[in-house]
Amino acid sequence: MSTSTAHQYPYTAPAPAAAPSRPLSITSFVLGIASIAFGWTFLAPIAGIVIGVLALGREPAGRALAIWGIVLNAVMLAGVVIGLLFAIAGLGVGLAFLPFAVL
Template sequence: MAKDEDGGHEPAAEPSFNDPNDPRWSQNPHAAPPRNPYLDMPLDAPPVAGAPNGRGYGFAGQDAGQRAGAQPGHPQQHPPQGYPQPGYPMPVQQPAGALAIVSLVTGIIAVLTGGMLILPQIAAVICGHLALKREPHMRGIAIAGLVTGYLMLGFILLGTLFLITVFSASMGSW
């Protein structure tokens, strides 16, 4: 093996690009990639037997209905829009969890207002309890809304009791 200027080793036998048995000989590095067969498929049409393109799919409109044996002028019937096509599963969507989010937001509003408003605390508590029953996947957010709501309700209750005792003590001294 011979060393070149960099100190690297040259391979013992370099491949011959003139040899037709070499697998690299017939590959064109600038060749176009193969065409995607799914590019011609419509995205919103179900498969139709006997489609004009010969591949078994196409728009199931009036022409396809006539080829499938339907009466002329009457398009083929399709399933309603909200239902999946045969062979395709319906995507599963996680429920939004609006009650838990409302509970948390109103609890945060109650904390930011220092408990001076009574409605955010009540809304946080009610929505938090409803969210625990109806939205089990949002349990953490519902509990956070409940904690902030009850905490601020407790502060209002303690503040009210404090004001009553101070007022009654000051009235008793007269």
């Protein structure tokens, strides 16, 4: 008498499908959150934006995380650029009024 697994269990459940891989999307999102939380201002946001753009093309399942990563990193980078513009403007105004400081 032959006992095979197909005859013992004719209605086995199919193996669960593997979740789509999305490491680039997650990395971009985590860099965006970490940039804001830890105050990383320059290199991490640029890397997060680049990785997020790459994730948009390579990982369709992680599109939402990639977009959020790009947005968070862009907000942090925009804050740095705006801060630099204010610093340059303040320096310019300060230097413009420097001759009047000795009065």
